[in-house]
Amino acid sequence: MTGTVMEIRDLHLRFPMGRSPADYVTGRPGRVVNALNGVSLDLIRGETLGVVGESGCGKSTLARCIVRLYTPSEGEIRFDGQDVFGTEQRADRAYNRRVQMMFQDPYSSLNPRMTTGQILAEALSVHKMRPDAKIPARVAELLELVRLSQDAQHKLPHEFSGGQRQRIAIARALAVEPEVLIADELVSALDVSVQAQVVNLLLELQETLDLTILFVAHDLRLVRHVSNRVAVIYLGRIVEVGDSETLFSAPAHPYSQALLSAAPSLNPDERGKAVKLEGELPSPLNMPSGCPFHVRCRHATETCKTTLPVLLPFKGRGEVACHHVEEINANA
């Protein structure tokens, strides 16, 4: 079955900051962190959608909105045609079951006082996946699925390595038979060879269980490898989205170009070829006017300083939010 499984439309999330006493006296409004500034994205059934961007750009915030850890200030997320934040859906556990998240830190995302068996059984009983009598059999099955030995059941998280812990996190997410997996920097804390094992497992499970994956990571090589499509986020906005291979081999947005060329190549002969990006991500407290990237962009013009570019299809290869995308890619 193909088609759109999740539609994210114009998602905004603002975190209000506390007002200082001086603010109250002068009547100045409190400051606001603009974490997401109008994210629209479709998740297609069975795909892996990679999300990349610098820290603070809103990748994890987006992931957390999707699993309803944050409530967006504006915009909506529709899952199977239903508004996830609608009043009836709020109390509904079914969505939580169907969309599961896995976190970055394998040391803090598992309860240190529960054995693996208890961790998995808890997920099963909370969502009433099996009658109590059948839970142990399912736990055994899950461990097998993620290639952990059966005696892992009786061990505590600290007895496992980082890679094994991420396998437990995967098993816990899969326990409730979800349709969508949100992987937020799932393998970032692992060594390359362990990372390879976990990624292989994830890709394999995706095939067998027909999963849709949102893969948030800062390792660009890895995102390129696992994703069908990729979205590049900058300051809470998507600046480019498209087919993974096309986007990585020929990024169209100046930010994507700079970001991708900053990833160090394994080829020592490619030294110094990176498109240098000056400065850092501006603070989401003081959003630049117009295109959020204009302060760091070498192609920026007056238009960029005043007008916010929208995400538009570009040469039939995905969508780009840039006023000058045509000129910039004219020679490409």
Added chain:
Amino acid sequence: MDENTPILQVDGLNTTFHRNGRALPALRDVSFSVARGEVLGLVGESGSGKSVTLRSIIGLARRYGDVTGQVRWQGRDLVEMADRALRQIQGREIAMIFQEPMTSLNPLLTVGLQLEETLRAHTDLPRAARRDRAIEMLDLVGIPSAAQRLKDYPHQFSGGMRQRVMIAIALAANPKLLLADEPTTALDVTIQAQILDLILRLAQDMDMGVLLVTHDLGVVAQTCDNVAVMYAGRIVEQGLVRDVLREPRHPYTVGLMRSVPENLPPRTPLYSVPGVPPGLDALPPGCAFAPRCTSCIAPCSQDRPALSLITEGRQVACFNPVTKSQGNAA
């Protein structure tokens, strides 16, 4: 730049920690040298001994374990040196940048104070000159409006900026050698590129040697002149970056390179070295990599291969090194 006279020469460095009455051999027989202006990369997975090497050189490991062997620095042996004398070298001649910019700065002191502290300890500059030097250093590492930012506390800086402050502090006393322990691991690729550029530029301008610990082979390819690959506390392969990355000879180096998802058809299984690294308390008798090695032959499980020169400028510790054709097939 005189390539032939190393400023740092490490010879047969062993570091052993003790836990519950058992000896843990964290480093064994580690030897290498760093010349002026040279950037040497140390790569390997967690627990391979990269950070312990840095800490053993600068005398931070001796408090927790036994360090033996030789670390020749300006005609003296740092391993034998008394703590008092060593402190004159730490931070002045040899500086270190730690991995976590979030936790290596004192959150209660302004950045200016922390910079000045280093200058007071390691230079004879008067107060006004120290302030000028502090501003100059922040400028050098690319922190905008440096003079104003001296008054700021670490939490007022972003991660990338904090790492720059760490570099500024490390370089304030004009060290001759910089030990950098995963200086960019916690940072974004864009900031990583800026920081690595900065370290490279400073190494050239100040003719400073750099020992760069990283687990990212891309960083090695883009930054280092030479590279040493570590496994279970030993150097298993060493040589020019270009040669080692293009034609790795040790099976472990080959495995590491193959684990990196580059130039692979998308969504195909990634290569991973079978098995897991051995614990330091249960090292196999022969070559520590033998149980995971695909080119393992009979002697590997009994004897330990020594790190030896196999071609010009390339040292490999392996009885059955990978040849060029095999490397390409892999």
